[in-house]
Structures are given as structure tokens and as C-alpha cells.
Amino acid sequence: MPSTGTLLTASELVAAYSSGELSPVEATRLALEAIEERDGEYNAYTLVDPEVALDHARASEERWREGNPIGWLDGVPASIKDVFLTQGWPTLRGSVCIDRDQQWDADSPVTARMRENGLVLLGKTTTPELAWKAVTDSPLDGITRNPWNPALTPGGSSGGSAVAVAAGMGELSVGTDGGGSVRIPASFCGIVGFKPTAGRVPMYPPSPFGQLPHAGPLARSVDDVALLLDVLATPDHRDPSALPPPIGTYREAVRRDVRGLRAAFSPAFGYVDVDPEVAQAVVSVVAMLDEAGLVVEEADPGFADPIEAFDVLRSAGAAKLLDTFPEGSAERIDQGLRAVWEQGRTYSARDYLDAMAEQAALGIHMGEFHTRYDVLLTPTVPIQPFEVGHDVPAGSGLRDWPQWTPFTYPFNLTQQPAITVPAGFTSRGLPVGLQIVGPRHSDDLVLAVARLVEEVQPWPTGRPAGPPR
Template identity: 50%
Template sequence: MPSHRTDQYALADCAAHELVQLYRTGQASPLEVASAVFGRMDRVDGTLKAFCHLDPEGAATAARASTQRWQQGTPIGPLDGVPVSIKDLILTKGMPTRRGSATIAADQPWEVDAPVTARLRAAGAVIVGKTATPEFGCKCETNSPLTGLTRNPWNAAKTTGGSSGGAAAAVAAGMGPIAIGTDGAGSIRNPAALCGNFGLKPSFGRVPAWPLSPFGTVAHLGPHTMSVLDAAMVMNVIKQPDARDWTSLPYDPRDYLVGLNDGVRGLRVAWSPTLGFAQDVHPEVAAATLRAAEAFVEMGALVEQVDPGFADPLDISTGLWFLGAWQVWNGLTPEQQALTDPDFAAQAQLGSRLSVLDVQDLHMRRGALGALMRQFMGGYDLLLTPAVSIPAFDALPAGHRPMDAQSMLGWSPFSYPFNLTQQPACSIPCGLTSDGLPIGLQIVGPMFGDAMVLRAARAYESMQPIPRPDLNPLL
């Protein structure tokens, strides 16, 4: 980090931990940083459409109060004055949470913070706005009739992935160093891989949620950042339990910054380039992730190529997902149903075909997968895989192809298994394609091994720093 930053444009590219240091030394103020972030939005978000709602007045008020606290030497938390965005599936007091859907009116009282939003606010974070999501977070592309197409900062013709595509695009483009996303089948890790940032799906229940997702116990909340250190800082704030979430884990007193730089020497690491069933991995993705696995060897890890030994659980993941869509669909009026994304409507109809016996079978098979992975991880500290099997593809509007299990998740076979098993997993950039598009490595930990995943990601980041896209084509 340079010793002094006066360039407002450069402030937008600072990591959260850099900003806190600048605040501490008086080299920049939260008000200056908020101005820089909104200035960046003015320049690039007209093209990217990462945000669906901005709150410049609320952010300025919060940044002004934070500036005063820093000047007085009384910051209230580890993220005091740091700009943060919240995915539009997560309740945020004073801002509409439309869940990417025209069926939800913006003009109504928004008086409650979800647990994660409340924790960030209490830590002094400056909440700048809500990031775009497909309707109800229903797919791994960020497009919807409500907000249109969210585009990739590395190449605006390409998709961000989804459903946290707005969060990933915002962080990669310097529109706030932290974004909170959700992940029900890869929705943090997929866009992190395609947009070139770090995205963490914590162990299920580690970050409390309220209201709980209609898609059930596959849905996790976690951070997007451009630094593993930033993600650890965020996790320290948002991992506190909340009584509103009866599935949240007991309090974890561990400071995720402690031991973050301990490296991976001596760790037992499984490397699975296909999980045993992914047959269509792009050659550049395969090559880059293999190099990343070899980097773990260079760092002293004991790496073994091995598959966990399960068949593709795509039908389990999409079956449970389609069932959730059918439940949401039945809570809408006919007038609201007519407004929905054709992809969501198609998912709901697929969910309508599931019998009670089908659903019970999905749950039993999911349980068997979870048991298998608990046993497999008994022999390893970490599992490495590609994050996504292909680079970012063209950004296309909602309904551009028929919705089924393959079109929804078939191109992302490495993500959804670990929602079913509830394990912590992250995506970290591990290179670029010949076309200059990011490639992600997935690091999976044992259940409750969130700190281990962060530690491994930090070790890899020390060898392969996370690059930023060239935003000049967007200006």
C-alpha cells in the first residue's frame, strides 16, 4: 500500500484492511472513500449494472459519523468506515429488498436488518446499496426482467455468473471492497470465479440468516472481497449467532485473523480435477487449476490426486431447488406469477412434478452424500477442485434457453455438491485464460473448517496475488 493516497480514483481500489490503516493514520477518511466509491459507480455501473439500489445519502451520513469517530480515535468496530454492499436477497433497513423480482413492491416499509446486515452496521460499515440478483436468486446467471443484465468487469460482453453476480462485479470493479452474497448452489463461488475475486461460502449456519431461504438448508451467506485478509475480517463480524435463525451454529470465539498466515506446510490435501464425473472442463481451466494444485506442493502441502467417490448429485441439488421454487410460486397471486422471470416460472413447474416420495428420496440421498464427505474429509485437511468448469460465457437475457437441470447448473459441477454437504468452500483466482478471463480454484474444507479454508486461501494468495480488471474499456 502506498504511504499516501490522495487520488480519489485509487481509493476505490483499496482493500478493506488498507482503508482501515489509512483511517488509522489519517491519510484518508471514510467520507473521502465513500465519495471515491460512488465516483467509481458513476463511471462504470451504467454498463455493469451491479447495483439495483444505491443509498448515497445514507452512506454519506454513515461515512461522516465514521470520519468523526476516527478523528477522535474511537472507531466502533473493525470495519468502521469501510464501504459494503448487500445482495438484494438480504433485508437491509431503509432500503428495498425486492429479491430481484417485480412481484415485490419497493414502496413499503423496510424497517428490519437481517442478522448479517445488523452485524455489519454495528461494526461501523458504510452500507452503500443493494446488489443485483436474478429473481429470488434462482439461477447462476445474473439477469432478470426487473434489473436486466449484470455484466462482467473483465469483459462487459460476458456474464458475471450468479446469483451473487452483482456482488462479485461490484467488488471486482472497485465499487466497495466488501460485498455480501448468498450461495445455494454456487452463487458466491461461481461469480467469484468468473469475475476474479475471492468468494467464501462458510459452513452452513456459521453466518446466521433470517428469514431463512425458501430453498432450504443449502443456502449460505458469505463475503466477496479482493483480499483473503478482508474476508477473514468480515467473517469475524458476521459469524455471530442470531436467535432468529434456529439453524445457526453456536458462537465461534475464534479470531479468523489468528493463524491466517500459518501456511499449508504439512497439510493433507486432496486434488480432484473432475470430482470423478465432470467431463467437460475447459482445457485452460484444467491447466490453471492443476498449476494451482502444484503450487500447494511447492508450499509444502502433501497433495494427492484422488476423487471423493460420489456420482454427480445434480438431480439432488436441482430437485430440492425446484421444490423451493414451486413453494415460492404458490405464494404468489396469478397477477404476480405473470410478472415472473420465465426461468423461475419454469423451475417452479419442474418442482410441481415432484411427489412426496421423490422429495424424501432426495433428502435421503443428500444425507448419504453428506456422510460420505464427512468420512472422506477425515483423511484430508482440504480438497482442491476447479471452481467452475468454464470461463465466463456471453451475458444473455432471462429466458434465453429452456430451463432444466443441465442448463441451470450443468456447467458448474464443482459447486453444488458442497451446498448439499454444507461444507465451507471458497473460490480464489488462479489465472487468466488466453482471452483474459479469470479462472477460479475451489478450496473445500471439512465441516466447520472455515478458518482452515481461509488459511489455505491466504497461503495461495501469497504466491498468486489477486489481479484487478482493466476498467478503461468501461469508461
């Protein structure tokens, strides 16, 4: 792994600003150098704006010099997925069908909160077209690659964000997760990725996929995720489903003592085939949690695979969105997305309502489950990263991406908070993720359990920014 980039966590970076050891301008220049040096191979960024980034870094440096930073992450280099509106930058969502030459004069809530808290926006990260799948390639931006092995996928749809953070091209990023799209790439890239409770991070414009997609932070430590969630979890009047401000701060709640709490460990949900090396890494870290004082019991949540309801909701949403695209778009979009579009058009209002009823029933079921267990532990993804250029592993016989990520999308249906943290490596040196799921509104609890994982299983050097050498 090249030497440029700080490879510090955001928390370490802010401590360096406070002590005068490093400045926001220096950190931003290092991040930009890392992008220049590495992104030609990884393709994590669709847009980088060094001039704007350095202007913001200079303003942050002046605030630190005067002792008046405007937030806990003032001056930290960060990126945002190219699905969030960003004033002055186009939001093309991986599509050649969106007009670049239009007015881009609004910030999404995510972008606005990051600016207000002094983060230095380096640019926008890659996504599959309209964030529709769990790998990251698009007609607009091409293929994004995993920094642990560039022949393999980083996952998606927030793959650019995960790669940027894992490869040291900025300390923080924000992605979206409509079926695992923060957690999958975070797991494949060896970092932390959090899907908060639905509504915890306001979204605008409204998603045609309803409340399946959540916005969430990606970082190299749980502390950093908590700090960024404090920035993002501020209500915005443009999202009528946004939750009220949290009581207290996540940066404090993450240090909550969770020893003695009850955790269910479901290694396979009773119906998932899990790669043996993935299973072993997860079992190992779960045993460490039990030894550390989290009371772990093997127990499945006891639901049937909700993939059919998920497919109805996501494909109906895709059809609604794509029906607004210009004539001729069907021939220009990702052809896998085109198939989802066409499938979505076949569903009736009753099909959609039936799927929503199944979604509600699953949420109630998991609410009951969490009266017995504080959190649920699972593998994040049951497979290892596979070759780029494919939506499913070559030769697997699978039809579509949700079939290889059955641990993630159920919790978009239930709107529960879920985080992935590094659990270990396979024999090929590829990261494995542990998923922690809590009841709705227990974002603080999920973060605290995730931090315990970091304590019992420290990631090599504490900085998962590249393959072991």
C-alpha cells in the first residue's frame, strides 16, 4: 500500500489538529495525493474538486488556529456518495441518462450537515446506476475495485465510499443502504459501516423506494462512525419521516458498558449457506464477545426469507423512478437495472400492499424477538468478495444480487439499525464482517456493542487501510 494519506482515524486526525501536530490543509493535501496515486486503479471517485477542498481546509485551519472549530469533525477530509444532492457539483447517480448541464443549487440534508460542521468535502464517490445493486459498476463510471485485491468487487452500492475510506483516500464517507449497500461494501473492504434506524439521518429528495434506503456513515473505527452520526442525525424539514434529535450524543453513548446484555447469534438464519472461512471468522469473534461479558446464545430470529417482498418493493420503486427518465433510456441504462424496471411494471397495487404487509409483519416479529435479546449477531455477508464485472459470483447459478446477501436486506424491511465491523480475514487475506442488529431506535446500543468488538478483536494496526503485507 502506498505511503501517502494519513491512514489515521478521524478521531486521531482531530486530536492532531488540536495539538498542532497536523493541520487540516496538510491532511487534505495528503488525502488528495492518495486519490491521485491510488484512484486510477480503484476508481472510487466520480468527482474530485481539489480547489474547493483546499479552500474549505484553509478555513478550517484558521478556525483551529483561533481555537474555534465548528464541530467535532472540523477539517476532516470526507467524501459523499454520488446520490446526495451537492450544491455546485452534479449528482449523476452513475447514469448517463441524467443531464450533467443543469442547475445543481441544492444540498441534501447529509451534505448540508457535513458542511455546517466543517468537514472538508473532497468529492463524490462511485455508485452503480441509481444505487440499484450490491456491486459497484455503472455505464457512467465503469468498475470500482476492492483495495484488498483489485480483481475483486468491493461490493455496493456504496462501493466507492467504502473503497475511499479503506484505501486512505479520505477518513470518512456517507453512503446509502437500501438492502445492505453500506454494510456489504464495508464488510468486503474491512471497515465499519452503519445503517441507522430509518429516519435517523434525514433524506431528500424522497426515495421512490420508500423507507428501504437509509443514509449512513462509513469509517475506519466505531468512534468515527459515532462522531459522524452526531453530525448527520439532525432533523431536516424536507424529510417528514425524520426522527427527532437523539437524546445525548453518540460519541458518548458508544462507550456504554454492554457487558451482561443478551445477544442472539444466528450463524445462518436457518436457511443460508455460509462460506466456511466466513463462518469461522465470525464464530471466533462471537466467542470473544461472550468471553468479554456479552451473554451470547445461539438463536435464529425465526423468519422465512423475505426476498419476495423485498423484490416487489425495490423493483416497483425502480419502475416508478425510471418511468420519469427520458425516452430511449432503456437502451442506455445498466441492463440488469432494465430487467428490474420491467419486472416492477408487472406488479399491481395489491402486490405492493401485500409486500408492505409482509414488511410490517416482519418488523413486528423482530420487535418481539428483541424483547428476549438486546442484539442479534450474524455474518454480514455469507460469501467472500468475488470477481469484478459480475452482479453475482461467476458460476454460482444465482439470478440476482439479493440472493448472495441474505443477512442484510431483511433489516431494511424492518427499519432496524445494523452495523458491520471487521471480524477477521480469510486465508486469502480478505476481510470478513460481523453484523450487529438492534431493535428500532437502539442506534446507541448497536454502536456500543460494535465498539466492544473493536476492543476484543483489534484490527491489524488499528487502521484497515489496505491488504496485509
